[in-house]
Amino acid sequence: MSFVNTLRQWDEAVAYVEKGDISSALRTFLAIEEKISKINYNIGCLHLHNDDFDAAEKAFDSSIGKDEHLAVAFFQRGITFYKKEFEESLLDFQQTFKELRGNQLIDYKPLGLRYKLYACEVLHNIGLLYAKLGKWEKAQENLLTALNLRTEAKFSHIDQALESILQKQKLFSLVEIKPGLLFKPNKNYVAELEKKDYLGKAKVLSSIVPADNFSGFAPLQPQVEDVPSTPKAPEVLALEGEPHTVLYEFIPxxxxxxxxxxxxxxxxxxxxxxxxxxVIFNERQRGLVPYNFLEPLDITVASKVVAPSNRNEQIPDPPRRRAPSKPTTSNGVSSGCIVKVHFMFTIVICIKPGQPYTAMLQMISTKLKLPASALTLYVKPDSNERVTVDESEMQVLWSCVKNNRITLWCSASEDRSETRKKMVALYSYEASTPEDLAFSKGDVITVLSKNEEWFEGECNGKTGIFPSS
Structure with a gap:
């Protein structure tokens, strides 16, 4: 199954949940062939909502198997075990606190889940499990730690739980995630699933045909009677200067x-x-053209009727004579050497013979719109191997000129000037696996690559991965 189909089914299942149709949402999620960690998490939450604890446990196992650092999946599996086995639930809540890696919270909103997992609430649940197991001192210790990590006044239930432990050794309620909170697909990806009509629909604004509602590639045309047998020749306006016809192509x-x-x-x-x-061309273009490329033209202001011809009008007549040579300057020397440069495409420049290497390289750099320092030129004398051109090889280069023309090859080195992004660590992070990157609060990290959940970076001479949060 393609990523597009997975994304479409994921979005449909979330829409069913928002409508309250849990069974249809669960059926759509289960129909996805390639389930990522987030989708397995969503399936576990729906089974937990239906009190199907065995199926929920299996789904959360699959979610953790695909992302072993997804703390919220351990948290939900701990809630699932709370309904069955207190000791297994305690282990999952402890693993959840470990995956927080010393942070006071993890905000899953950038990953598509509108929920913040707080360390104080995880410790609250750990204290409840110790109380369930009769270990009141352990329960009190975890609740005191939770009280120290509390960041907002809304966590008053931690004070109430501690009071229950200290005074009456009574149990208290478990902190659970609100039902219906699921990982949602990226809204930008979902928007791309819909087909968009960028051109819009054509509309007839004006037509000589009555009630013309045609909106295809061309409007309906009325029938014309008495069509002339020969087309009318265009009128040539009188302009300043003498009219001439161009006989040969001229490249400036x-x-x-x-x-x-x-x-x-x-x-x-x-x-x-x-x-x-x-000369002047098209009433606005002016410039110099070799006169022997032109032929005087006898035209009048009035239009002339073109004589009928049986020849194919698409095929032009061949030239009547060979193209003349390019005119020379007053001292009899050609105006420049034509240099053809093969790059990813081919360009042509004109340079005076004997110019230094820096002048030629600058002209090619300007033409290619690339820095001169990134370009390397080559020449192939007498069909041998390519020779790198530099200031010392210019004499060899100019010796390869034939008929005032020469061919060069050009390559560009990769531009490595792009700077990598640097970030400052807001919290300390301890490595739990050899692939992790450990750093302290305030360290500067160079980001090498990233995805939605993990970054790869370099810090203090070491390279590894760390959570994007």
Missing amino acids: ETKEELAVLPGNIVFVLQRGTDNWAS
Whole structure:
């Protein structure tokens, strides 16, 4: 069974309990195939509510078997044994107090149970069990300790129990958890179980079709009579400059240059003596394009009718001639070397030949949006093994340039700069197993990992686990 199904049945069973339908809740809990410690605890509480002590004992045994540090499960099993065997009940209450690990209380609300287990109430029950067994001095000793650990005035029943022991050696009532208090699933996980319609439903606001209530991918369209046999060609607005058609794709290498594709219509504003032309495209994009990539276009302001053609309009005509070479600067030297860098994706930069390693690395770092210190460059001269590029290998790198182009490889080291979270211990914790992390109140603990109930941390040079509470 998947976690989603377990979560859904868990939520349904808790809803039955809130409605007072204990039998349906118990049936739903028992139908869960993979029962975690909290679910077994809930099953034990429902059996205890039905006075089925043997079934409750078995359920609490399963809960403790899956989480041997769940103090509230020992507490409930102690209440179950109180109905049958006082000595077994006493052992469970003593184990409950041990699992408190010196804390005055454990608040189970972050784990889904709206209950606080107080150490003074556990000692109250231990004192009652000693009184049941006729050990009045032990009972008095535990009640006095409970009185010292009392944190709130609402625990007046501890005073009354101590008075009964000292004056009349009378028994008193057992502290029990209110029926119906169960572990509930995480409400954020439960909210994700419901399907959400993020897009919503379409609604027709306006349509030329009367009574159009269609809300699919496209509205209903009226039938048009006398459809023209040929489509109307778009009108080309008159702009400043002379219109030209782009013959070849041009990829810019500087901010001043403009990217264009074959078939684009641009308007030449100015043509320089170095064969570069200043053009405007789409009424707002301006930049430099090699003039030999363009061809003058004879168009008029009025629209023209496109002649019918039997050819496939999706396939463009092939170029009429080979693409010219890139124009050079006035001194006859190319404007830069094209460097192709293979990373998780491929990028291209343009750099002047002979630039130092730091300048090239900074340009690649800016392009990849990664720190330069985390990047390592490689070059493969003459199809041999990759050579790591640094300041001393730049001469080898520039010797690998062919046709004003070179290919590099790049890798990034893992970023370990993320700081780990540190916490201050509010209480002391003694290790009960080799895996536990012992610390004192006020110690600073570095949290390495965590889940809902336990943290893994490092303190005083030692690493181990400790309760999140």
